[in-house]
Amino acid sequence: MKKFWHDPSIRASDITPETVYINRRKFLQLGAVALGSAALSACVDRPALVNPVPTELSPDPVYPEGVTDELGDALTGYKGITGYNNYYEFSLGKEEVARLAPRLQTSPWEVRVDGLVQNPKTYGIEDILARFPRQERIYRLRCVEGWSMVIPWMGFPLADLLKEAVPLADARYVKFTTLKRLEEMPGLINPAFPWPYTEGLRLDEAMHDLTLLSTGLYGKELPNQNGAPIRLVVPWKYGFKSSKSIVRIELVKEQPSTFWSSIAPQEYGFYSNVNPNKAHPRWSQETERRIGELKRRPTLMFNGYEKEVASLYTGMDLNTYY
Numbered sequence: 048m049k050k051f052w053h054d055p056s057i058r059a060s061d062i063t064p065e066t067v068y069i070n071r072r073k074f075l076q077l078g079a080v081a082l083g084s085a086a087l088s089a090c091v092d093r094p095a096l097v098n099p100v101p102t103e104l105s106p107d108p109v110y111p112e113g114v115t116d117e118l119g120d121a122l123t124g125y126k127g128i129t130g131y132n133n134y135y136e137f138s139l140g141k142e143e144v145a146r147l148a149p150r151l152q153t154s155p156w157e158v159r160v161d162g163l164v165q166n167p168k169t170y171g172i173e174d175i176l177a178r179f180p181r182q183e184r185i186y187r188l189r190c191v192e193g194w195s196m197v198i199p200w201m202g203f204p205l206a207d208l209l210k211e212a213v214p215l216a217d218a219r220y221v222k223f224t225t226l227k228r229l230e231e232m233p234g235l236i237n238p239a240f241p242w243p244y245t246e247g248l249r250l251d252e253a254m255h256d257l258t259l260l261s262t263g264l265y266g267k268e269l270p271n272q273n274g275a276p277i278r279l280v281v282p283w284k285y286g287f288k289s290s291k292s293i294v295r296i297e298l299v300k301e302q303p304s305t306f307w308s309s310i311a312p313q314e315y316g317f318y319s320n321v322n323p324n325k326a327h328p329r330w331s332q333e334t335e336r337r338i339g340e341l342k343r344r345p346t347l348m349f350n351g352y353e354k355e356v357a358s359l360y361t362g363m364d365l366n367t368y369y
């Protein structure tokens with residue numbers, strides 16, 4: 048099968064027909080049993096086009112002029128951040144996600160924190176918002192495909208939540224699971240992917256102060272296309288590590304298998320730290336296109352967070368563990 052995912056040389060408008068083709072073919076092969084016939088029968092022909100939703104994006108929120116990240120880079124505009132998204136549960140078309148995501152019901156919402164912890168607990172999203180004070184964090188986000196943004200997130204360190212859970216001595220990794228709800232997420236119909244979307248971090252990466260659980264951006268609640276009501280943000284790793292719309296955070300002993308590493312481990316390794324010196328097998332990672340800019344710019348080691356995080360990887364060969 049042709050590799051159509053995560054490829055900067057293929058535009059959203061180019062892949063849609065093939066995606067639909069693959070959906071149809073796989074659906075016919077696998078039959079309705081594997082996929083759930085009732086939910087599918089209405090949308091197998093045009094999975095991305097059922098239940099039209101409003102196309103209007105929110106206008107830019109009012110925000111102070113001249114705000115930058117710590118390197119002096121300007122914030123990416125609200126329209127860019129909320130109109131150009133990777134969120135395969137909705138669509139492989141980056142500009143289509145924002146049109147489809149509003150149908151996701153984000154309330155009520157529960158997040159289960161369990162596994163190797165002293166205090167397993169299911170939080171309602173409102174408990175989380177009340178319990179963990181939110182801060183603003185302006186982070187660069189670098190997608191493995193070679194584009195980037197500067198995003199003013201609102202959120203709180205994942206460590207705050209993990210400390211409340213109290214990891215047991217043999218907990219070494221954290222596994223994140225995204226919601227899988229076929230009725231509201233038309234991209235799940237694509238059987239080429241191992242749903243639900245999962246991700247993972249080593250426990251010390253998860254406890255690092257830069258690692259955020261985000262519930263908002265630009266001073267507003269998180270738009271669905273950005274992973275409402277709660278998503279991970281790990282700014283020194285490629286964007287796919289930052290899983291959206293999380294329903295479970297599980298402490299585990301062994302390195303968990305993850306969505307992208309199970310699809311193509313040689314292309315999307317577990318660590319996937321941003322590294323301009325380590326080319327992706329199909330393209331260079333030396334430069335990136337900042338959304339809203341024309342010229343490409345150099346990609347920075349650890350996405351510019353080297354000082355903060357390099358010590359996590361002492362003794363590891365960064366060209367192997369990428």
Ligand SMILES: Nc1nc2c(c(=O)[nH]1)N[C@H]1C(S)=C(S)[C@@H](COP(=O)(O)O)O[C@H]1N2
Nearest residue numbers: 132133134135190225244286287289290291
């Ligand atoms: N559940 C889920 N999380 C996801 C993705 C996805 O398809 N599904 N895409 C990832 C990728 S590849 C990137 S680059 C970022 C994009 O986040 P943004 O749309 O908020 O900029 O989300 C990541 N988190």
Ligand SMILES: [Mo]
Nearest residue numbers: 190191286287
């Ligand atoms: Mo990405």
